[in-house]
Amino acid sequence: MTVYVIRRLLYLIPIMIFVGTFVFLLIHIAPGDPTSYLLSEEATEIQRQAMRERLGLDQPMYVQYFRWFSQLIRGDLGESISLRQPVSQALIQRLEPTFIMAILALSIACLIGIPGGIIAALKHDTYIDQILMSIAMFGLCIPNFWLALMLALLFGVYLGWVPLVGYTPFLEDPVQCIIYLLIPAFVLGFSGRSAAISRLTRANVLETMGKDYIRTARSKGLSERVVIFKHALRNAMLPTITVIGASLGGLLGGAVIVENIFSIPGIGQLLVASVHRRDYPALQGAVIFVAAIFVLANLAVDITYVLIDPRIRYD
Amino acid sequence: MLINKKMLVFFLCLVFILVGSANILAEEPRFGGHLRVGLQSESVPSLDLHQTGVTITYHVGWHILETLFTLDEEYKVIPMLAKDYEVSDDGLKYTIWLRENVKFHNQSTMDAHDVVASLERWAALAGVGRRTLENVNNLTIENDYTIVFELKEPMGIFLLNLAIPNQGAYIYPKELVEEFGEEDMGDTIIGTGPFKLDEWIRGRHIQVSRFDDYSPVDFDATGYGGKKVAYVDRITFLPFPDSTVRAAAVETGSVHQADFAPTIEYQRLEAHPNVNTWMAGPRGFDALMVNARSELLSDPLIRQAILAAAHAEEVARIRYDDEAVWSLSPSIFPEGSAWYSEAGAEYYNQANPERARELLEEAGYDGTPLKLMTSTGRQEHGITFKRQLEAAGFVVEDTIVEWATLVSRRGDPELWDLYTTGFTWRADPTQLAFLDPNFAGWWEHPRKEELVEKMEIEHAFEKRFEYWEEIQELIYEDVPLIKLADYKTFRISHVDLKNYINMIDIFFWNTWLD
Numbered sequence: 082m083t084v085y086v087i088r089r090l091l092y093l094i095p096i097m098i099f100v101g102t103f104v105f106l107l108i109h110i111a112p113g114d115p116t117s118y119l120l121s122e123e124a125t126e127i128q129r130q131a132m133r134e135r136l137g138l139d140q141p142m143y144v145q146y147f148r149w150f151s152q153l154i155r156g157d158l159g160e161s162i163s164l165r166q167p168v169s170q171a172l173i174q175r176l177e178p179t180f181i182m183a184i185l186a187l188s189i190a191c192l193i194g195i196p197g198g199i200i201a202a203l204k205h206d207t208y209i210d211q212i213l214m215s216i217a218m219f220g221l222c223i224p225n226f227w228l229a230l231m232l233a234l235l236f237g238v239y240l241g242w243v244p245l246v247g248y249t250p251f252l253e254d255p256v257q258c259i260i261y262l263l264i265p266a267f268v269l270g271f272s273g274r275s276a277a278i279s280r281l282t283r284a285n286v287l288e289t290m291g292k293d294y295i296r297t298a299r300s301k302g303l304s305e306r307v308v309i310f311k312h313a314l315r316n317a318m319l320p321t322i323t324v325i326g327a328s329l330g331g332l333l334g335g336a337v338i339v340e341n342i343f344s345i346p347g348i349g350q351l352l353v354a355s356v357h358r359r360d361y362p363a364l365q366g367a368v369i370f371v372a373a374i375f376v377l378a379n380l381a382v383d384i385t386y387v388l389i390d391p392r393i394r395y396d
Numbered sequence: 397m398l399i400n401k402k403m404l405v406f407f408l409c410l411v412f413i414l415v416g417s418a419n420i421l422a423e424e425p426r427f428g429g430h431l432r433v434g435l436q437s438e439s440v441p442s443l444d445l446h447q448t449g450v451t452i453t454y455h456v457g458w459h460i461l462e463t464l465f466t467l468d469e470e471y472k473v474i475p476m477l478a479k480d481y482e483v484s485d486d487g488l489k490y491t492i493w494l495r496e497n498v499k500f501h502n503q504s505t506m507d508a509h510d511v512v513a514s515l516e517r518w519a520a521l522a523g524v525g526r527r528t529l530e531n532v533n534n535l536t537i538e539n540d541y542t543i544v545f546e547l548k549e550p551m552g553i554f555l556l557n558l559a560i561p562n563q564g565a566y567i568y569p570k571e572l573v574e575e576f577g578e579e580d581m582g583d584t585i586i587g588t589g590p591f592k593l594d595e596w597i598r599g600r601h602i603q604v605s606r607f608d609d610y611s612p613v614d615f616d617a618t619g620y621g622g623k624k625v626a627y628v629d630r631i632t633f634l635p636f637p638d639s640t641v642r643a644a645a646v647e648t649g650s651v652h653q654a655d656f657a658p659t660i661e662y663q664r665l666e667a668h669p670n671v672n673t674w675m676a677g678p679r680g681f682d683a684l685m686v687n688a689r690s691e692l693l694s695d696p697l698i699r700q701a702i703l704a705a706a707h708a709e710e711v712a713r714i715r716y717d718d719e720a721v722w723s724l725s726p727s728i729f730p731e732g733s734a735w736y737s738e739a740g741a742e743y744y745n746q747a748n749p750e751r752a753r754e755l756l757e758e759a760g761y762d763g764t765p766l767k768l769m770t771s772t773g774r775q776e777h778g779i780t781f782k783r784q785l786e787a788a789g790f791v792v793e794d795t796i797v798e799w800a801t802l803v804s805r806r807g808d809p810e811l812w813d814l815y816t817t818g819f820t821w822r823a824d825p826t827q828l829a830f831l832d833p834n835f836a837g838w839w840e841h842p843r844k845e846e847l848v849e850k851m852e853i854e855h856a857f858e859k860r861f862e863y864w865e866e867i868q869e870l871i872y873e874d875v876p877l878i879k880l881a882d883y884k885t886f887r888i889s890h891v892d893l894k895n896y897i898n899m900i901d902i903f904f905w906n907t908w909l910d
Binding site for chain 1 (some may be wrong): 397439441442447448449450451503523562563578580582597598599600634635636637638640641644645647648797798799800801802803804805807817818821829832834835836
């Protein structure tokens with residue numbers, strides 16, 4: 082197990098180099114450069130060229146690449162052009178809101194999705210099943226930017242229950258921090274995530290309930306509660322856990338949209354802004370960072386398998 | 397019964413008096429409070445105002461930093477850190493006396509050494525600074541509070557250049573200039589402004605607070621200058637990139653002011669009890685830049701044909717949601733400005749495809765595609781204008797790219813014939829970007845060059861206006877660009893924000909919270 086984990090962690094290195102290089106090429110091939118953000122609309126080409134020289138953007142691409150790469154292998158992500166601070170520092174600053182929002186969103190998705198799926202399976206083909214699956218379908222189809230704006234209008238403007246946008250750091254005021262993130266996290270968790278989880282849970286529970294060992298358990302005279310929670314669910318949850326793990330990636334993707342709407346200073350907002358401003362170092366750093374989270378989340382899922390299903394071993 | 401009626405009248409009078417006096421009281425300036433401002437971008441590129449002219453940078457930064465001169469409510473030059481000035485009769489010598497006992501936020505006192513160090517840095521970093529100081533033969537410090545500029549040639553816009561806010565001649569302490577040189581000062585910004593920088597967390601907020609030792613000038617507030625008072629204790633600038641959310645934040649009182657509110661919601665916001673709406677400007681005008689280096693457009697008849705086909709009104713109707721936001725005018729400078737002129741008006745907003753066809757025929761247009769480049773932010777322009785050109789017989793090849801791509805592509809004359817853009821209104825015609833032959837479009841015309849030079853030298857307004865009218869006429873005859881509608885900035889503030897002065901640029905000294 083330990084060897085397996087170490088090996089998986091070592092895989093991170095080539096993945097990050099590959100992702101970094103790919104993003105480097107992609108953003109450098111895209112036309113435009115940071116001067117369109119740093120200088121006003123009306124700046125002349127001469128002013129832009131002077132700025133490029135100051136930023137070292139007049140160098141050939143391979144020179145810029147090797148400069149960036151040599152920094153990267155020393156663990157230095159470089160300095161953001163638009164924020165004028167080290168990229169690693171910018172990422173750490175923006176990690177907190179995104180991380181808390183992702184955890185909240187996943188919790189909301191599980192809290193809605195898993196019980197919903199189980200109830201729908203146990204009451205399958207009844208109107209309860211149909212209502213629950215309709216809600217799931219609604220969550221799956223609804224675009225998260227639309228839901229975000231609607232909920233912001235409802236709870237922020239009309240009802241005035243929650244502050245509309247912004248963020249308070251967790252350590253400054255944990256309650257306020259959660260209040261700020263509740264609606265964005267609900268949007269992320271509900272639209273797409275909870276729906277996928279509940280549909281999958283329903284399908285797996287249904288399938289498991291038809292298995293021989295469930296009949297055996299029942300025939301042993303076990304109570305229905307024990308049959309469902311101890312025998313059926315534990316076996317049915319494995320695919321759901323894969324989905325929850327993979328959801329983290331989707332959540333970071335959704336964070337890009339939701340963070341911009343709710344003005345949350347997280348990784349998603351940094352990504353979008355860096356693309357618009359052609360802030361090469363910040364974008365490369367952020368994508369490498371997200372890739373690392375992806376890999377680590379998948380590793381965590383694989384480790385969880387062992388805990389849930391003792392038959393799985395990585396030795 | 398009668399007594400009751402009398403009592404009722406008395407009571408009503410009392411209520412009116414009380415309400416009235418409460419209103420009067422509310423209009424009295426009040427110190428204290430925390431003002432929150434919604435910014436349209438999620439981050440500010442820099443607060444070091446020598447570095448960049450991006451509007452959002454000085455909308456925040458000029459609460460902290462100040463210039464020697466600034467603009468009054470009519471956009472005329474008035475002293476700020478300067479006490480007074482004198483120009484020699486030949487226009488070659490400017491003596492500027494500085495105000496004494498003006499404190500920087502680090503408690504040092506501003507003097508001529510700080511000013512000269514800052515101006516030299518400004519000349520090294522800002523285009524307008526370079527052009528200004530290039531014309532200075534000698535810059536001498538006569539004593540701690542007097543500096544003298546000896547110019548190579550007279551320069552009518554000399555003081556104006558020292559007064560403009562965008563990438564302007566902001567004054568920093570000399571030690572700071574020496575420490576940073578041409579590097580960005582980050583959040584070590586120290587100035588003489590009514591507010592000092594407290595905290596700048598990139599992407600989250602910028603916070604400034606009242607500078608207790610601020611020394612205001614001794615004349616009444618006017619425009620961007622005069623007596624500045626920091627009534628509020630603190631101002632926090634918060635990013636709200638989404639315009640709908642920005643507007644909702646003002647409605648709910650989460651922030652007190654926001655720029656670039658969604659024009660589609662103009663009617664609703666205007667009727668909202670918590671919101672005051674403002675139209676600022678015209679802030680500038682939409683335009684199509686013409687490529688002077690394009691082979692196709694080297695023929696003036698074809699350029700005139702494009703101008704004849706342009707229907708500015710249609711473009712504006714399609715682009716803007718509410719008529720309150722735009723207006724039509726042939727003048728490059730908006731109505732009410734000293735530079736307003738109707739020279740060349742007959743060429744504006746012609747919407748005459750027949751005339752365009754005739755001109756094309758005369759030019760022998762062979763159907764070479766006209767390359768029209770549009771940014772995603774101005775798609776409506778591109779699409780509408782394409783249709784107008786096609787109706788006149790042009791073959792149009794259009795590309796829609798996002799802004800950064802457009803900026804990079806417009807540098808290459810091979811890639812485009814026309815592109816959509818906008819120009820912000822400037823205090824003086826000589827500052828208009830497209831008059832510079834280096835600006836993408838590359839308009840060169842001997843008479844224009846001569847007139848611009850004359851304008852730069854001349855002091856007398858009448859003469860300068862005469863030159864400007866001729867330049868505007870040339871703009872319509874030679875067609876370096878096609879002017880479309882003037883646009884305004886729709887901004888909103890919460891009713892609690894008092895004494896808000898609606899100029900082109902936003903500022904929050906002299907405003908208070910109820």
